Amino acid sequence: MLAAVACLGGIGLVAATALGIAAKKFAVEVDPKEAAILAALPGVNCGACGEPGCSGYARAVAEGRLAPNLCPPGGQQTAEALAAILGIKITAKEPAVAVVICQGGDDLARQKYHYLGLEDCNAAQKLAGGPKSCPGGCLGLGSCVRACLFGAITITSEHLAVIDRDKCTGCEQCLKSCPRQVMIMAPKAVTTHVLCNSHDKGAEVRKYCQVGCIGCNICKKTVPEAYTIDNFLARVNYTQADHAARAIAKCPMNCIRDLVDNSSVGDPDPKTTAPAD
Structure with a gap:
Protein backbone atom coordinates (compact mmCIF):
# COMPACT_ATOMS: atom_id res chain seq x y z
CA MET A 1 0.00 0.00 0.00
CA LEU A 2 2.75 2.41 0.99
CA ALA A 3 4.71 1.47 -2.09
CA ALA A 4 1.71 2.31 -4.30
CA VAL A 5 1.26 5.68 -2.61
CA ALA A 6 4.95 6.42 -2.96
CA CYS A 7 4.82 5.41 -6.62
CA LEU A 8 1.87 7.70 -7.32
CA GLY A 9 3.55 10.52 -5.47
CA GLY A 10 6.67 10.05 -7.53
CA ILE A 11 4.70 10.10 -10.75
CA GLY A 12 2.93 13.29 -9.65
CA LEU A 13 6.25 14.94 -8.77
CA VAL A 14 7.73 14.05 -12.15
CA ALA A 15 4.62 15.28 -13.98
CA ALA A 16 4.59 18.55 -12.04
CA THR A 17 8.26 19.11 -12.78
CA ALA A 18 7.71 18.39 -16.48
CA LEU A 19 4.78 20.77 -16.63
CA GLY A 20 6.79 23.47 -14.92
CA ILE A 21 9.64 23.10 -17.39
CA ALA A 22 7.21 23.10 -20.34
CA ALA A 23 5.44 26.18 -19.03
CA LYS A 24 8.70 28.10 -18.89
CA LYS A 25 9.88 26.85 -22.28
CA PHE A 26 6.66 27.53 -24.16
CA ALA A 27 5.52 30.61 -22.23
CA VAL A 28 4.29 33.45 -24.45
CA GLU A 29 5.69 36.74 -23.31
CA VAL A 30 3.00 39.39 -22.94
CA ASP A 31 3.94 42.96 -23.69
CA PRO A 32 3.14 44.97 -20.52
CA LYS A 33 2.00 47.81 -22.75
CA GLU A 34 -0.42 45.51 -24.57
CA ALA A 35 -1.80 44.24 -21.27
CA ALA A 36 -2.31 47.80 -20.02
CA ILE A 37 -4.10 48.75 -23.24
CA LEU A 38 -6.37 45.72 -23.03
CA ALA A 39 -7.26 46.59 -19.44
CA ALA A 40 -8.22 50.13 -20.51
CA LEU A 41 -10.56 48.95 -23.28
CA PRO A 42 -14.31 48.45 -22.58
CA GLY A 43 -14.08 44.73 -23.37
CA VAL A 44 -17.23 44.49 -25.50
CA ASN A 45 -15.44 42.85 -28.46
CA CYS A 46 -17.70 44.60 -30.98
CA GLY A 47 -15.18 44.63 -33.83
CA ALA A 48 -15.74 48.29 -34.71
CA CYS A 49 -11.99 48.90 -34.69
CA GLY A 50 -11.51 46.38 -37.50
CA GLU A 51 -10.08 43.67 -35.26
CA PRO A 52 -12.14 40.64 -34.17
CA GLY A 53 -12.01 41.66 -30.51
CA CYS A 54 -10.44 43.90 -27.88
CA SER A 55 -7.37 41.68 -27.46
CA GLY A 56 -6.57 41.95 -31.16
CA TYR A 57 -7.00 45.72 -31.07
CA ALA A 58 -4.81 46.00 -27.96
CA ARG A 59 -2.04 44.10 -29.74
CA ALA A 60 -2.37 46.21 -32.89
CA VAL A 61 -2.23 49.46 -30.91
CA ALA A 62 0.76 48.29 -28.88
CA GLU A 63 2.57 47.35 -32.10
CA GLY A 64 1.70 50.67 -33.72
CA ARG A 65 -0.44 49.13 -36.47
CA LEU A 66 -3.64 50.89 -35.41
CA ALA A 67 -4.36 54.28 -33.85
CA PRO A 68 -5.56 54.46 -30.23
CA ASN A 69 -8.75 56.34 -31.14
CA LEU A 70 -10.52 53.61 -33.10
CA CYS A 71 -12.73 52.29 -30.29
CA PRO A 72 -16.17 53.91 -30.66
CA PRO A 73 -17.65 52.32 -27.50
CA GLY A 74 -14.75 53.66 -25.45
CA GLY A 75 -14.98 57.12 -26.94
CA GLN A 76 -12.54 59.94 -26.31
CA GLN A 77 -11.88 58.94 -22.72
CA THR A 78 -10.55 55.52 -23.74
CA ALA A 79 -8.60 57.02 -26.64
CA GLU A 80 -6.85 59.40 -24.25
CA ALA A 81 -6.11 56.57 -21.84
CA LEU A 82 -4.51 54.49 -24.60
CA ALA A 83 -2.53 57.48 -25.83
CA ALA A 84 -1.21 58.04 -22.31
CA ILE A 85 -0.05 54.40 -22.16
CA LEU A 86 1.72 54.88 -25.49
CA GLY A 87 3.13 58.23 -24.42
CA ILE A 88 1.66 60.10 -27.37
CA LYS A 89 -0.94 62.80 -28.02
CA ILE A 90 -4.00 62.29 -30.21
CA THR A 91 -6.49 64.50 -31.95
CA ALA A 92 -10.05 64.29 -30.69
CA LYS A 93 -12.28 62.26 -32.98
CA GLU A 94 -15.77 63.57 -33.61
CA PRO A 95 -18.39 61.22 -32.09
Whole structure:
Protein backbone atom coordinates (compact mmCIF):
# COMPACT_ATOMS: atom_id res chain seq x y z
CA MET A 1 0.00 0.00 0.00
CA LEU A 2 2.75 2.41 0.99
CA ALA A 3 4.71 1.47 -2.09
CA ALA A 4 1.71 2.31 -4.30
CA VAL A 5 1.26 5.68 -2.61
CA ALA A 6 4.95 6.42 -2.96
CA CYS A 7 4.82 5.41 -6.62
CA LEU A 8 1.87 7.70 -7.32
CA GLY A 9 3.55 10.52 -5.47
CA GLY A 10 6.67 10.05 -7.53
CA ILE A 11 4.70 10.10 -10.75
CA GLY A 12 2.93 13.29 -9.65
CA LEU A 13 6.25 14.94 -8.77
CA VAL A 14 7.73 14.05 -12.15
CA ALA A 15 4.62 15.28 -13.98
CA ALA A 16 4.59 18.55 -12.04
CA THR A 17 8.26 19.11 -12.78
CA ALA A 18 7.71 18.39 -16.48
CA LEU A 19 4.78 20.77 -16.63
CA GLY A 20 6.79 23.47 -14.92
CA ILE A 21 9.64 23.10 -17.39
CA ALA A 22 7.21 23.10 -20.34
CA ALA A 23 5.44 26.18 -19.03
CA LYS A 24 8.70 28.10 -18.89
CA LYS A 25 9.88 26.85 -22.28
CA PHE A 26 6.66 27.53 -24.16
CA ALA A 27 5.52 30.61 -22.23
CA VAL A 28 4.29 33.45 -24.45
CA GLU A 29 5.69 36.74 -23.31
CA VAL A 30 3.00 39.39 -22.94
CA ASP A 31 3.94 42.96 -23.69
CA PRO A 32 3.14 44.97 -20.52
CA LYS A 33 2.00 47.81 -22.75
CA GLU A 34 -0.42 45.51 -24.57
CA ALA A 35 -1.80 44.24 -21.27
CA ALA A 36 -2.31 47.80 -20.02
CA ILE A 37 -4.10 48.75 -23.24
CA LEU A 38 -6.37 45.72 -23.03
CA ALA A 39 -7.26 46.59 -19.44
CA ALA A 40 -8.22 50.13 -20.51
CA LEU A 41 -10.56 48.95 -23.28
CA PRO A 42 -14.31 48.45 -22.58
CA GLY A 43 -14.08 44.73 -23.37
CA VAL A 44 -17.23 44.49 -25.50
CA ASN A 45 -15.44 42.85 -28.46
CA CYS A 46 -17.70 44.60 -30.98
CA GLY A 47 -15.18 44.63 -33.83
CA ALA A 48 -15.74 48.29 -34.71
CA CYS A 49 -11.99 48.90 -34.69
CA GLY A 50 -11.51 46.38 -37.50
CA GLU A 51 -10.08 43.67 -35.26
CA PRO A 52 -12.14 40.64 -34.17
CA GLY A 53 -12.01 41.66 -30.51
CA CYS A 54 -10.44 43.90 -27.88
CA SER A 55 -7.37 41.68 -27.46
CA GLY A 56 -6.57 41.95 -31.16
CA TYR A 57 -7.00 45.72 -31.07
CA ALA A 58 -4.81 46.00 -27.96
CA ARG A 59 -2.04 44.10 -29.74
CA ALA A 60 -2.37 46.21 -32.89
CA VAL A 61 -2.23 49.46 -30.91
CA ALA A 62 0.76 48.29 -28.88
CA GLU A 63 2.57 47.35 -32.10
CA GLY A 64 1.70 50.67 -33.72
CA ARG A 65 -0.44 49.13 -36.47
CA LEU A 66 -3.64 50.89 -35.41
CA ALA A 67 -4.36 54.28 -33.85
CA PRO A 68 -5.56 54.46 -30.23
CA ASN A 69 -8.75 56.34 -31.14
CA LEU A 70 -10.52 53.61 -33.10
CA CYS A 71 -12.73 52.29 -30.29
CA PRO A 72 -16.17 53.91 -30.66
CA PRO A 73 -17.65 52.32 -27.50
CA GLY A 74 -14.75 53.66 -25.45
CA GLY A 75 -14.98 57.12 -26.94
CA GLN A 76 -12.54 59.94 -26.31
CA GLN A 77 -11.88 58.94 -22.72
CA THR A 78 -10.55 55.52 -23.74
CA ALA A 79 -8.60 57.02 -26.64
CA GLU A 80 -6.85 59.40 -24.25
CA ALA A 81 -6.11 56.57 -21.84
CA LEU A 82 -4.51 54.49 -24.60
CA ALA A 83 -2.53 57.48 -25.83
CA ALA A 84 -1.21 58.04 -22.31
CA ILE A 85 -0.05 54.40 -22.16
CA LEU A 86 1.72 54.88 -25.49
CA GLY A 87 3.13 58.23 -24.42
CA ILE A 88 1.66 60.10 -27.37
CA LYS A 89 -0.94 62.80 -28.02
CA ILE A 90 -4.00 62.29 -30.21
CA THR A 91 -6.49 64.50 -31.95
CA ALA A 92 -10.05 64.29 -30.69
CA LYS A 93 -12.28 62.26 -32.98
CA GLU A 94 -15.77 63.57 -33.61
CA PRO A 95 -18.39 61.22 -32.09
CA ALA A 96 -20.74 59.58 -34.57
CA VAL A 97 -24.10 57.86 -34.18
CA ALA A 98 -26.18 55.64 -36.41
CA VAL A 99 -29.23 57.17 -38.08
CA VAL A 100 -32.19 55.26 -39.52
CA ILE A 101 -32.87 57.10 -42.78
CA CYS A 102 -36.46 55.94 -43.01
CA GLN A 103 -39.67 56.87 -41.25
CA GLY A 104 -42.02 54.77 -43.36
CA GLY A 105 -43.53 52.35 -40.89
CA ASP A 106 -46.41 50.05 -41.78
CA ASP A 107 -48.88 52.91 -41.36
CA LEU A 108 -47.13 55.20 -43.84
CA ALA A 109 -45.47 52.86 -46.33
CA ARG A 110 -47.25 50.37 -48.57
CA GLN A 111 -46.62 46.65 -48.23
CA LYS A 112 -46.33 44.28 -51.20
CA TYR A 113 -47.48 41.31 -49.17
CA HIS A 114 -48.00 40.19 -45.59
CA TYR A 115 -44.78 38.60 -44.40
CA LEU A 116 -45.15 35.60 -42.05
CA GLY A 117 -41.59 34.26 -42.10
CA LEU A 118 -38.66 34.53 -39.71
CA GLU A 119 -38.37 37.75 -37.73
CA ASP A 120 -35.20 38.62 -39.59
CA CYS A 121 -34.65 41.36 -42.14
CA ASN A 122 -32.14 39.36 -44.16
CA ALA A 123 -34.55 36.43 -44.47
CA ALA A 124 -37.41 38.71 -45.50
CA GLN A 125 -35.28 40.51 -48.07
CA LYS A 126 -34.64 37.19 -49.83
CA LEU A 127 -38.36 36.68 -50.35
CA ALA A 128 -39.25 38.75 -53.43
CA GLY A 129 -37.09 41.62 -52.20
CA GLY A 130 -38.92 42.02 -48.89
CA PRO A 131 -42.51 42.93 -48.03
CA LYS A 132 -42.12 46.69 -48.15
CA SER A 133 -42.83 48.30 -51.53
CA CYS A 134 -40.09 50.88 -51.05
CA PRO A 135 -36.87 49.15 -52.13
CA GLY A 136 -34.85 50.97 -49.48
CA GLY A 137 -37.32 51.17 -46.59
CA CYS A 138 -36.77 49.74 -43.12
CA LEU A 139 -38.20 46.23 -42.82
CA GLY A 140 -38.36 46.50 -39.05
CA LEU A 141 -37.81 42.83 -38.23
CA GLY A 142 -35.04 43.37 -35.71
CA SER A 143 -31.80 42.16 -37.30
CA CYS A 144 -30.19 45.39 -36.15
CA VAL A 145 -31.55 44.95 -32.62
CA ARG A 146 -29.82 41.61 -32.32
CA ALA A 147 -26.59 43.04 -33.77
CA CYS A 148 -26.46 45.93 -31.29
CA LEU A 149 -24.40 45.07 -28.22
CA PHE A 150 -25.52 48.16 -26.33
CA GLY A 151 -29.31 47.91 -26.38
CA ALA A 152 -29.56 51.11 -28.42
CA ILE A 153 -32.16 49.90 -30.94
CA THR A 154 -35.83 49.09 -30.58
CA ILE A 155 -38.54 48.27 -33.13
CA THR A 156 -41.83 50.18 -33.09
CA SER A 157 -45.23 48.57 -33.44
CA GLU A 158 -45.21 49.85 -37.04
CA HIS A 159 -42.03 47.89 -37.82
CA LEU A 160 -39.58 50.76 -37.82
CA ALA A 161 -36.13 50.66 -36.20
CA VAL A 162 -35.47 53.38 -33.62
CA ILE A 163 -31.97 54.24 -32.38
CA ASP A 164 -31.39 55.86 -29.00
CA ARG A 165 -28.61 58.38 -29.63
CA ASP A 166 -27.58 58.36 -25.96
CA LYS A 167 -26.94 54.61 -26.02
CA CYS A 168 -25.47 54.42 -29.51
CA THR A 169 -21.68 54.11 -29.41
CA GLY A 170 -21.11 54.30 -33.15
CA CYS A 171 -19.79 50.74 -33.43
CA GLU A 172 -21.50 50.28 -36.85
CA GLN A 173 -22.61 46.71 -36.18
CA CYS A 174 -26.21 47.63 -37.02
CA LEU A 175 -25.10 48.89 -40.45
CA LYS A 176 -23.53 45.53 -41.20
CA SER A 177 -26.70 43.66 -40.24
CA CYS A 178 -29.10 45.64 -42.46
CA PRO A 179 -29.74 44.14 -45.93
CA ARG A 180 -31.16 47.43 -47.20
CA GLN A 181 -28.52 49.83 -45.87
CA VAL A 182 -31.20 51.85 -44.10
CA MET A 183 -28.71 53.06 -41.49
CA ILE A 184 -25.87 55.51 -41.92
CA MET A 185 -23.27 56.99 -39.60
CA ALA A 186 -23.49 60.72 -38.99
CA PRO A 187 -21.74 63.21 -36.71
CA LYS A 188 -23.52 63.27 -33.36
CA ALA A 189 -23.40 67.05 -33.34
CA VAL A 190 -25.60 67.16 -36.47
CA THR A 191 -29.26 66.52 -35.70
CA THR A 192 -30.93 67.41 -39.01
CA HIS A 193 -31.31 64.49 -41.41
CA VAL A 194 -33.24 63.46 -44.51
CA LEU A 195 -35.02 60.33 -43.33
CA CYS A 196 -35.44 58.56 -46.64
CA ASN A 197 -33.48 55.89 -48.48
CA SER A 198 -35.25 55.75 -51.85
CA HIS A 199 -33.67 56.83 -55.14
CA ASP A 200 -36.89 56.40 -57.10
CA LYS A 201 -38.46 59.34 -58.90
CA GLY A 202 -40.99 61.40 -56.98
CA ALA A 203 -44.05 60.03 -58.76
CA GLU A 204 -43.02 56.47 -57.87
CA VAL A 205 -42.19 57.36 -54.26
CA ARG A 206 -45.63 58.90 -53.73
CA LYS A 207 -47.23 55.57 -54.69
CA TYR A 208 -45.70 53.68 -51.80
CA CYS A 209 -44.72 56.16 -49.08
CA GLN A 210 -46.36 59.19 -47.50
CA VAL A 211 -43.10 60.56 -46.09
CA GLY A 212 -40.54 59.71 -48.79
CA CYS A 213 -38.17 62.13 -50.51
CA ILE A 214 -39.35 63.06 -54.01
CA GLY A 215 -36.18 64.89 -55.04
CA CYS A 216 -38.01 68.19 -55.48
CA ASN A 217 -34.87 70.28 -54.73
CA ILE A 218 -36.75 72.64 -52.40
CA CYS A 219 -34.36 71.91 -49.54
CA LYS A 220 -31.34 72.68 -51.70
CA LYS A 221 -32.92 75.88 -52.98
CA THR A 222 -33.65 76.91 -49.39
CA VAL A 223 -30.17 76.15 -48.01
CA PRO A 224 -27.90 75.43 -51.02
CA GLU A 225 -24.75 74.68 -49.04
CA ALA A 226 -26.46 72.29 -46.60
CA TYR A 227 -28.02 69.85 -49.08
CA THR A 228 -27.07 67.71 -52.04
CA ILE A 229 -29.38 65.87 -54.43
CA ASP A 230 -28.11 62.54 -55.69
CA ASN A 231 -30.25 60.49 -58.04
CA PHE A 232 -33.58 61.97 -56.83
CA LEU A 233 -32.64 61.70 -53.14
CA ALA A 234 -31.74 64.65 -50.92
CA ARG A 235 -28.95 64.37 -48.35
CA VAL A 236 -27.72 66.75 -45.68
CA ASN A 237 -24.17 67.94 -46.28
CA TYR A 238 -22.86 67.16 -42.81
CA THR A 239 -19.80 69.37 -43.22
CA GLN A 240 -22.03 72.42 -43.72
CA ALA A 241 -25.15 71.50 -41.80
CA ASP A 242 -25.37 74.52 -39.49
CA HIS A 243 -28.48 75.89 -41.21
CA ALA A 244 -29.94 72.65 -42.58
CA ALA A 245 -32.92 72.92 -40.22
CA ARG A 246 -34.22 75.91 -42.20
CA ALA A 247 -35.48 73.53 -44.88
CA ILE A 248 -37.60 71.41 -42.53
CA ALA A 249 -40.71 73.54 -42.83
CA LYS A 250 -40.30 73.77 -46.61
CA CYS A 251 -40.20 70.01 -47.28
CA PRO A 252 -43.55 69.01 -48.86
CA MET A 253 -43.16 65.38 -47.74
CA ASN A 254 -41.97 66.07 -44.19
CA CYS A 255 -39.02 63.76 -44.67
CA ILE A 256 -36.47 66.17 -43.16
CA ARG A 257 -36.28 65.94 -39.40
CA ASP A 258 -34.28 67.66 -36.69
CA LEU A 259 -33.51 64.98 -34.13
CA VAL A 260 -32.45 67.10 -31.18
CA ASP A 261 -30.04 65.96 -28.47
CA ASN A 262 -31.42 63.48 -25.95
CA SER A 263 -34.04 62.29 -28.41
CA SER A 264 -34.05 59.01 -30.29
CA VAL A 265 -32.24 59.01 -33.60
CA GLY A 266 -34.62 57.68 -36.21
CA ASP A 267 -37.72 58.21 -34.06
CA PRO A 268 -39.60 60.76 -36.16
CA ASP A 269 -43.06 60.13 -34.69
CA PRO A 270 -44.32 60.29 -38.30
CA LYS A 271 -48.00 60.14 -37.36
CA THR A 272 -47.79 63.77 -36.31
CA THR A 273 -45.91 64.95 -39.38
CA ALA A 274 -47.32 63.01 -42.30
CA PRO A 275 -48.85 65.16 -45.01
CA ALA A 276 -52.58 65.04 -45.43
CA ASP A 277 -53.88 62.79 -48.19
